[in-house]
Amino acid sequence: MTSNPTTILVIDDEAQIRKFLRISLTAQGYKVLEGANGSEGLAQAALGKPDLVVLDLGLPDMDGQQVLRELREWSAVPVLVLSVRASEGEKVLALDGGANDYVTKPFGIQEFLARVRVLLRQAGAGEQQEAVVSSGPLNLDFAYRRVTLDAVEVALTRKEYAVLAMLARHLGRVVTQQQLLKDIWGPSHVEDSHYLRVVVGHLRQKLGDDPAAPRFIVTEAGVGYRLREL
Structure with a gap:
């Protein structure tokens, strides 16, 4: 482990999903930040400087597509959308809006972790964003x-x-x-x-x-x- 572990931000309003992902990601050596809604998630994205964001679309205060748009106004951090929305239209909208990958719920944790690794490899040693x-x-x-x-x-x-x-x-x-x-x-x-x-x-x-x-x-x-x- 390095002194600066890879940080992953999970933006999801379901506490059970956040807990499951926190346990799974922490077990792989990642540092995990959490946001229970869009506003919290955007603040954490700026303050916590995550290396990757896992984003749910069905958030209580704003739609996840809006969160993605606002995030992309200033950050190029990789975003993996994790959502129950399985329609092609939602996927296209998210990918065109700047998402790097899209996984539908329910999901297999091993495939999810593999996709996380791919996005982190693609990002490489990207520049950290200042808050x-x-x-x-x-x-x-x-x-x-x-x-x-x-x-x-x-x-x-x-x-x-x-x-x-x-x-x-x-x-x-x-x-x-x-x-x-x-x-x-x-x-x-x-x-x-x-x-x-x-x-x-x-x-x-x-x-x-x-x-x-x-x-x-x-x-x-x-x-x-x-x-x-x-």
């Missing part, structure tokens, strides 16, 4: 989806937050327009650059950022945007 990213006085807290500027909270729309969060995850590096449009609006919108320009314009207004002399969001002409590392 808070800062650009000078601008702070993004991914656990609580909160943005503050000079310690004052900034109210952002879902799309504004998604764009800023993606730039923050690549702090100091350029994120292309196509990448932002594909990941946030979807593959069918990679040419709709005006959507992105409008959102970035609103972000700059809310952050008091002068596009001619930006403090935070820099436009890389013809390429994309970069959040400055201050």
Whole structure:
């Protein structure tokens, strides 16, 4: 065992399922985090920096598909959906939404563990995600989806937050327009650059950022945007 065991987050509202998976995964040497609903799960995903997420779709506070969408706004952690929903449509929606694998309940624990091992191998030594990213006085807290500027909270729309969060995850590096449009609006919108320009314009207004002399969001002409590392 290493000093930093592989961490797996289980998001499921059924206590019996969480207990069963906790026992099974712990026996394999994994560290297990738990979330009983979507909000808890997203917070644990940011704070606990799991190497893999096991996600149920039928959660009490929000649908698991929504949890997946919100998680994918800022994290590339492998996600294994574990659900009683067996329809092809649900599977396609989850996989298109960023899930890496889909297992239906009831399930065999040996197959489940094998799929966990496959996803962890594919992920390799992926970058750990930070729970808070800062650009000078601008702070993004991914656990609580909160943005503050000079310690004052900034109210952002879902799309504004998604764009800023993606730039923050690549702090100091350029994120292309196509990448932002594909990941946030979807593959069918990679040419709709005006959507992105409008959102970035609103972000700059809310952050008091002068596009001619930006403090935070820099436009890389013809390429994309970069959040400055201050």
